[in-house]
Amino acid sequence: MxxxxxxxxxxxxxxxxxxxxxxxxxxxxxxxxxxxxxxxxxxxxxxxxxxxxxxxxxxxxxxxxxxxxxxxxxxxxxxxxxxxxxxxxxxxxxxxxxxxxxxxxxxxxxxxxxxxxxxxxxxxxxxxxxxxxxxxxxxxxxxCRSIVSNLPYYLSLFGSYEILLRALRGCSNFLSSDLERVVKPNVALLRECGLDDCGIAKLCLAVPWLLATKVENVRKMVACAEGIGVPCDSGMFRIALQAVAFLSEEKIPAKVDYLKNTIRWSDAEVRIAVCKGPMLLTMSMDTLQRKSEFLISEIGLEPAYIAHQPAMITYSLEGRLRPRYCVVKFLKENGLLKRDPSYSTVVKITEKLFVEKFICPHKEAVPHLSGYYASACRGEIYMNQEQAMKIGQVCMAQQSVESAEIPVSVFFA
Structure with missing residues (x-):
């Protein structure tokens, strides 16, 4: 053979x-x-x-x-x-x-x-x-010989062969599904909701079974997305569809109640937060609990502020939220920042921009800050408020000493 x-x-x-x-x-x-x-x-x-x-x-x-x-x-x-x-x-x-x-x-x-x-x-x-x-x-x-006649439609919908292959990695059933009875009605419904082909392709990458399911199931998804307060004409509608795709109708109210209780939101605030950040509904309860404790108890943010900036809850606590907070806090308390940026701005900007704004300008004053920040983001060093203060004290005391080494132990409790 x-x-x-x-x-x-x-x-x-x-x-x-x-x-x-x-x-x-x-x-x-x-x-x-x-x-x-x-x-x-x-x-x-x-x-x-x-x-x-x-x-x-x-x-x-x-x-x-x-x-x-x-x-x-x-x-x-x-x-x-x-x-x-x-x-x-x-x-x-x-x-x-x-x-x-x-x-x-x-x-x-x-x-x-x-x-x-x-x-x-x-x-x-x-x-x-x-x-x-x-x-x-x-x-x-x-x-299935129908793959030959179906393929041109999918290439047009997804825009390229590579994107089509990415969708197939999640679910390949749609490739041989009945175009006229199953796939095209689903696509038509999504277009009626305001999604263009690019938006539909992105949604299918996140929800691979979408094209091969019954159109009734897609209608239920649309109703659920509107039910959590995200209208079809909203820029977040595609994200809302993605969020509710893996949740039963019974789980959505339970998750909304948990958000209210955990982050101390009012009914109005939870509606604002879910409308701006539908993916909150997909997060585990343990993750929500840990992030709410950090944002409210450790940093001191108000629940109302978080409701209007829900994207910050979706970022990694250990890889983004805490390391960036500690760096900016250290810079502020040691007089190295001319302006006081909002926390939402600090965590929302790209990694490249954060390094350019908050790390690179201070290489001479704090030569070791870049390395410790990178280590903290990788989880190799754990920094909290107290540890950020320690690095501040050591850095400022040693900044006049050329090539001074900061003991790694200052980062540990």
């Missing part, structure tokens, strides 16, 4: 570019078994052993896949499929992954299904490499 696969790959790579028809003929010829007298199915053929020994699946994968392959009584058909996939350029690992994801791929007919699909995709302009990537991500769709 391995020899056959290598032979096919060698012939494909060494041959000059050919037409789709020529490619089809070569793949069919490579996959065609040698003439042999008719024999009865091999009663001793063990599918599970074949999946492990020939296809490269693990024993656990083979055990799960083998019940689906009860029609296979001999290696003839799966051998032809494996040879065909190898001829397309799939590696052994790629083939094993595809078979594990869709065992029924081994039951596909090379001449009547797989070859016409490759011919059609090649005619659309896809290269061998692009087709091989498609097989790896969507093997079940690859054995």
């Amino acid at each position: 391995l020899c056959l696969r290598n032979s096919i790959r060698t012939r494909l790579l060494s041959s000059p570019a050919t037409s789709p028809v020529s490619l089809l003929q070569r793949l069919l010829s490579a996959a065609a078994p040698a003439p042999a007298p008719a024999v009865s199915p091999n009663p001793s053929f063990a599918v599970e052993d074949y999946l492990v020994g020939t296809c490269g699946l693990t024993r656990a994968q083979a055990l799960k896949a083998s019940p689906k392959l009860y029609p296979i009584k001999s290696p003839t058909k799966p051998d032809a499929v494996l040879a065909f996939l190898a001829g397309l350029g799939l590696s052994s690992a790629d083939i094993a992954a595809a078979v594990a994801k869709d065992p029924l791929l081994l039951c596909a007919k090379v001449g009547k299904t797989l070859s016409p699909v490759v011919y059609g995709l090649t005619a659309l302009g896809l290269s061998h490499t692009e087709i091989a990537r498609l097989v790896s991500l969507a093997p079940a769709s690859f054995r």
